Amino acid sequence: MTYFDNNVQQLKYEVLSEVGKLAFENELTPEKLMGVANTVIPDGNPRMRCCIYKERAIVNERVKMALGGNAKNPNVVEVLEIACDECPVDGIQVTQACRGCIAHRCMNACPRQAITVVDRHAVIDKTKCVECGRCVEACSYSAIIKQRRPCVNACKADALTIDKETKKAKIKEEKCISCGACVYRCPFGAIMDKSFITKAIRMLVESRNNEVYKVYAIVAPAFASQYPNIPQITTEKVVTAIKKLGFHSVIEAALGADMVAYSEADELVEKGFLTSSCCPAFVRYIKKNYPDLVENISHNPSPMMQMAKVIKELDPYSKVVFFGPCIAKKAEAHQEDVSQYVDCVLTFEEMQALFNAKGIDLVSMEETPLDNASYFGRIFARSGGLTEAVAEALKEKDIPKEEFDCNPLVCNGLSECRTALLKAGKGKLAENFIEGMACDGGCIGGPACLNHSTKDRTFVDNYGKKAVERTIGDAISIFENESKQ
Amino acid sequence: MMNVYVCIGSSCHQKSSYSIMKELKSLIDENGLEDKVSLNSAFCLGHCAEGVTMKIDEDIITGVGLGNIEDVFRNRILKVIR
Numbered sequence A: 001m002t003y004f005d006n007n008v009q010q011l012k013y014e015v016l017s018e019v020g021k022l023a024f025e026n027e028l029t030p031e032k033l034m035g036v037a038n039t040v041i042p043d044g045n046p047r048m049r050c051c052i053y054k055e056r057a058i059v060n061e062r063v064k065m066a067l068g069g070n071a072k073n074p075n076v077v078e079v080l081e082i083a084c085d086e087c088p089v090d091g092i093q094v095t096q097a098c099r100g101c102i103a104h105r106c107m108n109a110c111p112r113q114a115i116t117v118v119d120r121h122a123v124i125d126k127t128k129c130v131e132c133g134r135c136v137e138a139c140s141y142s143a144i145i146k147q148r149r150p151c152v153n154a155c156k157a158d159a160l161t162i163d164k165e166t167k168k169a170k171i172k173e174e175k176c177i178s179c180g181a182c183v184y185r186c187p188f189g190a191i192m193d194k195s196f197i198t199k200a201i202r203m204l205v206e207s208r209n210n211e212v213y214k215v216y217a218i219v220a221p222a223f224a225s226q227y228p229n230i231p232q233i234t235t236e237k238v239v240t241a242i243k244k245l246g247f248h249s250v251i252e253a254a255l256g257a258d259m260v261a262y263s264e265a266d267e268l269v270e271k272g273f274l275t276s277s278c279c280p281a282f283v284r285y286i287k288k289n290y291p292d293l294v295e296n297i298s299h300n301p302s303p304m305m306q307m308a309k310v311i312k313e314l315d316p317y318s319k320v321v322f323f324g325p326c327i328a329k330k331a332e333a334h335q336e337d338v339s340q341y342v343d344c345v346l347t348f349e350e351m352q353a354l355f356n357a358k359g360i361d362l363v364s365m366e367e368t369p370l371d372n373a374s375y376f377g378r379i380f381a382r383s384g385g386l387t388e389a390v391a392e393a394l395k396e397k398d399i400p401k402e403e404f405d406c407n408p409l410v411c412n413g414l415s416e417c418r419t420a421l422l423k424a425g426k427g428k429l430a431e432n433f434i435e436g437m438a439c440d441g442g443c444i445g446g447p448a449c450l451n452h453s454t455k456d457r458t459f460v461d462n463y464g465k466k467a468v469e470r471t472i473g474d475a476i477s478i479f480e481n482e483s484k485q
Numbered sequence B: 001m002m003n004v005y006v007c008i009g010s011s012c013h014q015k016s017s018y019s020i021m022k023e024l025k026s027l028i029d030e031n032g033l034e035d036k037v038s039l040n041s042a043f044c045l046g047h048c049a050e051g052v053t054m055k056i057d058e059d060i061i062t063g064v065g066l067g068n069i070e071d072v073f074r075n076r077i078l079k080v081i082r
């Protein structure tokens, strides 16, 4: 039984699990940490690389990241240089499939006359080629391919380059939005997100079973789609498992999402044009690339921050840990306005590693209910959900179309976001609300989901339908009551 | 000031703690106790399997439901204050 869809995730999980075990046992000593490499990569044949010594050296780098990584680098995403395989890919290439045909469509398609045919084989003059890709499309044998490094390909924020000298991947900090797409996509696992599991474990241990203070877990709604292929693991069992880790209770971020949708509807009516603010990578993308549009970003907190704020108001001495599919959330939690409410952000990958560190078997858990939010808060996890929730909030508030006609644009993935923002920047966007999600599919496509399955969306929708509360207003009524007091 | 907490954690929520909260609020209002009782919510009071849980100052009360909330109010809140 595997939880993941690739072996890089598995390796990351093994390292995080070992570091987690040491942290729970309060044994994070240099010697013990040095031993992690030998545990994960035992003597014998290498599993992944040329030799076990290289594998162990890489594990040591991963251990550093598991302990929080380079504190001087503010980015939560870092390249593990030793693991970067310097992918030898360069641009457009003619492969063996070239038959040396007589049509020469490739030559004719090339706007720069970069292709000649030598000995019945197409040859590209790299000094002329601009990598437009027309020849790739033109060839009837698909014999010409465009190769880019997977990390560069994955990065829709244009933040990845190749260092000219070392040939290693390099992150352009001024562009990086910490979305983590490269982390998930690098086939060698050479880019990793910093982990704060030891911080979370320390909070749990020092709470002495929630007696000194209580530790609350907030779970992102993508929680529902983490085990699509293991039907024996229900959401309710995972809730029990989180409590077994030592958390006082588990609360849905989706309730924060309900609150956000409700007040975002008002803000939209008031301002007339808005972008969503739930996805921290999308927000950073606007800030870094479209500064003129910053004032149009919703001033609402993210569901994570909103929920954490409610918890801290009810229980000011508590600690709050967020679990999600998202790497950019780790960066969000470092912002001052957020860090006062959210003490730590972990991913679902890390959650799984903590279960392993504690020897918790999910299948055998009892079930504990999880029910704080409405259907609408829950579907925030997938593309289009936020928009449906805002539309529902407008409906529940009885705002007539004459007063405000909501015309939303759902942007699924960063490329779609960019197109919309380009138009909005020029004042040419017809719509008046942009839902921006940096990951394809929304949060269910997040880089730190255990699994990326085509069933995810259905899982989230079904989870939404199970909510006790039918409307957003009902789900958040409990807090309105209180504030009126 | 008497501090009253109603659990709104998942288990209690599923057993109608939101309605209990509203009921309690109107009982407090009807009896003019707004400035004597502070009504709060709490995420899980640690007795999830025992019906809706409440906390009045330091006392935990379990098994609260829409059927007995009025009794709980009269005996544990109104009586104590009067």
Ligand code: FES
Binding pocket: B007, B008, B009, B010, B011, B012, B013, B043, B044, B045, B046, B047, B048, B049, B052, B053
């Ligand atoms: S959810 Fe109410 S006591 Fe636990």
